[in-house]
Amino acid sequence: MxxxxxxxxxxxxxxxxxxxxxxxxxxxxxxxxxxxxxxxxxxxxxxxxxxxxxxxxxxxxxxxxxxxxxxxxxxxxxxxxxxxxxxxxxxxxxxxxxxxxxxxxxxxxxxxxxxxxxxxxxxCPERKVKDKAEIAKLRKSQQAAVAAMKSAISLIGSAKIGKNGHLFIEKEFLTSEKVRQLIHKTLIDHDCAGIETIVAGGDQGTDPHERGHGPLFAGQSVILDIFPRSEKTGYWGDISRTVCRGPASAELKKLYNAVKAAQAVALRAVKAGVCADEIHGLCKTVFEQRGFETKEVDGAYVGFIHGTGHGVGLDIHELPRVGASGETLEPGNVITIEPGLYYPGLGGVRIEDTVVVTESGYRYLSACPKKFELL
The missing domain is CATH 3.40.350.10 (Creatinase/prolidase N-terminal domain)
Structure with missing residues (x-):
């Protein structure tokens, strides 16, 4: 200056x-x-x-x-x-x-x-590269996100399946609101705040930023997207999982497996020196090879309708962007990898992890299991 x-x-x-x-x-x-x-x-x-x-x-x-x-x-x-x-x-x-x-x-x-x-x-372009102290703060927030995710999945997995596929907990409908409430309570226990947390089932999950509301049903995909901010440090965490209570249809499992495969391919490509566009392109290729098109239907786009990821730090969305951005990854970048597919009538699936970019690959800030069917 x-x-x-x-x-x-x-x-x-x-x-x-x-x-x-x-x-x-x-x-x-x-x-x-x-x-x-x-x-x-x-x-x-x-x-x-x-x-x-x-x-x-x-x-x-x-x-x-x-x-x-x-x-x-x-x-x-x-x-x-x-x-x-x-x-x-x-x-x-x-x-x-x-x-x-x-x-x-x-x-x-x-x-x-x-x-x-x-x-x-x-x-502050230097914010893209996190130092050890920042990574430690981000890890704390991500650990909170993982703890909340595990509590939410456990609750959904314990639900009873009633008539018409309604999910029940102790004779009451299991709703997006009840799952979200548990998530937020868990985050508070970790000195974090949950903001705009997503618990979206069925067709609600086909809008990536729909928070979700009302009863949840067996056999439908439920997108859980948790992004807490630490009350102490101001740094964020970010994780998404998609689950289905009870057996999923063959088409829904095919959708989930495509997203899981795309995320695995994208994560394998993450390392310093790689252009973010390449990672995004790999996800698109996986989806196309598996027959999942991104296109406009009745005035709305379906398929892979967002970027592959974004930086995380003091803002939940910050540089570098993992998409059509032209940005090259550097050691110390903290990014999400979160491909997703969205088809009204079938459901939405998104799987997201937050990782630290290294010279030779990446490190999870906090690992969390990926299981779709909760049987």
């Missing part, structure tokens, strides 16, 4: 908040400012948050309250004034802002004559 240029980040949107967390070690529920310079970071927080910011922030981060900047009354929380003084302190002439910067604040800075431009590249 040019010595005369600073990068202003405003906590509030997910990318900027997690970038500030990565750069400074600090996060808070309220909006606050961070300035990234060639010499280090400058953080503006409320007086209430100053003590915590001093304890949590990385060495070299300068911490200010509005009062420290000489701002009082209405000017105390005027971000334009805060930025003006930070620029004076850091002896800057120009500022850059990320693409998620608030439009109103951008306009106000322009109106006041600041030399301001939008940085369209990644603000």
């Amino acid at each position: 040019n010595q005369l240029t600073g990068m202003i980040l405003v906590a509030g949107s997910s990318p900027s908040t997690t970038n500030i967390h990565y750069l400074s070690g600090f996060t808070a529920p309220d909006s606050f400012l961070y300035m990234k310079t060639a010499q280090g970071g400058l953080l503006v927080v409320s007086a209430m948050e100053k003590g915590r910011a001093i304890k949590q922030s990385t060495p070299g981060t300068q911490i200010f309250t509005p009062a420290d900047l000489g701002l009082k009354g209405k000017k105390a929380w005027n971000k334009v004034e805060q930025i003006r003084i930070l620029m004076e302190i850091a002896q800057l002439r120009r500022i850059l802002v990320p693409v998620d910067f608030p439009a109103g604040l951008f306009h106000a800075l322009e109106k006041k004559g600041f030399k301001i431009a939008i940085e369209r590249k990644a603000i």
Whole structure:
């Protein structure tokens, strides 16, 4: 970064908040400012948050309250004034802002004559490669995800099959909501929060981001997608499994086996130096060879309708993307491998693991069995 240029980040949107967390070690529920310079970071927080910011922030981060900047009354929380003084302190002439910067604040800075431009590249490209401490934090979250997955599969597997294929636990319908509740309780026991957890049975599972609702049935695929965030570190885990209580039809087993085979082929290809596009292409090839087309039917796409994976860190979806991205994998990337197939009338299947890329292959953050039929 040019010595005369600073990068202003405003906590509030997910990318900027997690970038500030990565750069400074600090996060808070309220909006606050961070300035990234060639010499280090400058953080503006409320007086209430100053003590915590001093304890949590990385060495070299300068911490200010509005009062420290000489701002009082209405000017105390005027971000334009805060930025003006930070620029004076850091002896800057120009500022850059990320693409998620608030439009109103951008306009106000322009109106006041600041030399301001939008940085369209990644603000912290180094986030793609995790160090040992980050990998340890991610492993904790993934272990929580695996524990929750095992509890959910155990519950579904213990359900009784009633009339019309309804699943029952102690004379009550087993529902997506009840399974999700157990998942979230398990995650809380591991100091993690479950957010938008997916328990989607039958045709609900053919929409990859449908959370799922209502009774679950025997003989149908149930997609379980658990992605917890650690309450302590802010790092995420991510895992998906697909199960079927009772015998599955031959076509549904064929669907599951295709996804399992595609994931195995993709995982074997993971290593440093491989282009993510190649991994995605291998999954597509497996599906095509097994007769599972991706196409448009009645205005909606069916088949393999999403990428093969994504990076995981302080954001649940971050770089590198494992799909048509052109990105090359590096040692220390933490990525998901999650091929899936979705056909209304038959069901959806997704299998996902989060792994660390190494020079020669990959390591699971936390392994979890893959079993489809729960008989």
